[in-house]
Amino acid sequence: QVQLVESGGGLVQPGGSLRLSCATSGFSFSSNAMSWYRQAPGKERELVARISVAGDISHYADSVKGRFTISRDNAKSTVYLQMNSLKPEDTAVYFCNWRWTIRGRDYWGQGTQVTVSS
Numbered sequence: 001q002v003q004l005v006e007s008g009g010g011l012v013q014p015g016g017s018l019r020l021s022c023a024t025s026g027f028s029f030s031s032n033a034m035s036w037y038r039q040a041p042g043k044e045r046e047l048v049a050r051i052s053v054a055g056d057i058s059h060y061a062d063s064v065k066g067r068f069t070i071s072r073d074n075a076k077s078t079v080y081l082q083m084n085s086l087k088p089e090d091t092a093v094y095f096c097n098w099r100w101t102i103r104g105r106d107y108w109g110q111g112t113q114v115t116v117s118s
Contacts, residue, residue, distance in 0.1 A: 001025075001026045002024075002025070002026035002027050002098070002107045003024065003025045003026050004022055004023075004024050004096045004097075004098060004107060004108065004109035005022065005023045005024075005096075005109055005110070006020060006021065006022050006094065006095065006096050006109040006110065006111060006112040007020070007021050007022075007023075007112060008020040008021050008112060009093075009094060009112030009113045009114045009115075010113075010114070010115070011115045011117065012086055012114070012115070012116055013116070013117070013118050014086060014087060014088060014116055014117075014118055015085060015086065016086050016116070017082070017083060017084045017085075017086065018083045018086065018114060019080060019081070019082050019083070020036070020080065020081040020083065020094055020112060020114075021078055021079075021080055022034070022036075022078060022079045022080070022081075022096030022109055023076070023077065023078050024077045024078065024079070024096070024098065025077060027098065027100070027107075029074060029077035030053065030074040030077070031053060032053060032098055033050060033051060033052055033053055033099075034050070034051055034070075034072060034079040034096070034097070034098060035047060035048075035049065035050040035051075035096075035097040035098075035099070036048040036049045036050075036070060036079070036081045036094060036095070036096060036097070037094070037095045037097055038090075038092035038093065038094045038095065038114075039092055039093050039095070039111075040089075040091060040092040040093075043092075045095070046061065047061060048060070048061050048064055048068065048081070048094070049061070049064065049068055049069075049070035049081060050070070051070045051071065051072055051079065055071060055072045055074075058070050063089075064083075064090075067083065067084050067085045067086075068081060068082065068083050068084070069081070069082040069084075070082075079096060081094065083114070086114075086116045087116060088116045088117060089116075090114060090116050091114060091115050091116050091117070092113075092114060093111040093112065093113050093114075094111060094112050094113075094114055095108050095109055095111045096108070096109040097109075
């Protein structure tokens with residue numbers, strides 16, 4: 001059974017930082033790329049960052065480049081999202097994602113709320 005469990009969200013002031021974690025189980029984490037998405041109220045879910053199997057290649061949405069860093073620990077089957085210089089427009093529910101490419105299926109965590117407000 002595939003499980004993705006996000007944690008680390010919360011309320012933070014503009015300019016602050018948060019570190020999200022996504023603990024996974026039920027699939028071969030170390031053999032798969034992983035992603036973080038977010039969904040703000042009234043908006044579509046969007047890709048925030050993606051990391052390669054080895055963690056040496058990452059991709060970011062233009063809106064978070066230079067502020068967010070995705071990383072992974074294959075020994076712990078966990079992916080992280082370090083978010084710095086947070087802005088009110090970063091407010092959203094953040095989701096961890098694994099895409100089982102050969103089956104064309106996406107797996108999602110339950111999401112963690114990030115609210116950036118003074």
